[in-house]
Amino acid sequence: MKKKEHMPIMSIEDERFMAFTGLIQWTQGVVLQSKRVTLATEQITKHMAEPATDANYFTLQNQFLNLLHCEEHYFIISANKLIEHREWIKELGLFKNVDFSEIDSFPTQNIKDLRDMREHIVHYFKGDGKVKERWVIKAPNYSADASSRIDNMLGGRLDYIKFVDAAERLLPRLLKELIPYPPNRL
Numbered sequence: 637m638k639k640k641e642h643m644p645i646m647s648i649e650d651e652r653f654m655a656f657t658g659l660i661q662w663t664q665g666v667v668l669q670s671k672r673v674t675l676a677t678e679q680i681t682k683h684m685a686e687p688a689t690d691a692n693y694f695t696l697q698n699q700f701l702n703l704l705h706c707e708e709h710y711f712i713i714s715a716n717k718l719i720e721h722r723e724w725i726k727e728l729g730l731f732k733n734v735d736f737s738e739i740d741s742f743p744t745q746n747i748k749d750l751r752d753m754r755e756h757i758v759h760y761f762k763g764d765g766k767v768k769e770r771w772v773i774k775a776p777n778y779s780a781d782a783s784s785r786i787d788n789m790l791g792g793r794l795d796y797i798k799f800v801d802a803a804e805r806l807l808p809r810l811l812k813e814l815i816p817y818p819p820n821r822l
Contacts, residue, residue, distance in 0.1 A: 649818035670800035716751035753782035
């Protein structure tokens with residue numbers, strides 16, 4: 637078998653710039669998307685507190701639940717992209733003065749699993765998922781599948797409130813760093 641050749645699509649300076657700005661972009665994305673999850677959660681909670689008065693009650697409830705599930709999925713995508721960019725900037729030696737220990741404390745495989753499983757949910761529901769044995773997670777107090785939410789735990793794996801809190805603390809530190817502009821962009 638022929639060895640795959642590594643063919644960069646940009647200069648190392650451009651790559652450093654893209655990784656740097658991408659990490660900031662996805663950290664901001666996590667923060668913004670968490671607000672959307674919170675808003676969708678508030679909408680469904682408020683709706684379910686109201687008495688069912690007509691046939692539209694359950695239709696509206698389903699719409700709110702569908703919106704919430706979408707917003708949670710977008711949050712997981714953002715969290716996964718933050719993790720991907722964190723790994724990328726680490727390889728490139730960027731943000732050497734920034735403490736990432738809080739973000740690094742989250743189990744990256746759980747975040748990647750959630751992103752992959754929710755992205756390919758149809759395959760899992762049909763029994764074709766890549767890691768079917770990890771679809772359900774069993775914790776001491778609950779059992780959850782990747783499509784569920786238990787309190788703040790998305791898919792039983794990621795406490796989105798704790799993750800966004802870590803991202804909110806990280807963001808100002810990222811924004812203080814000097815942007816590694818490529819020479820052709822100065």
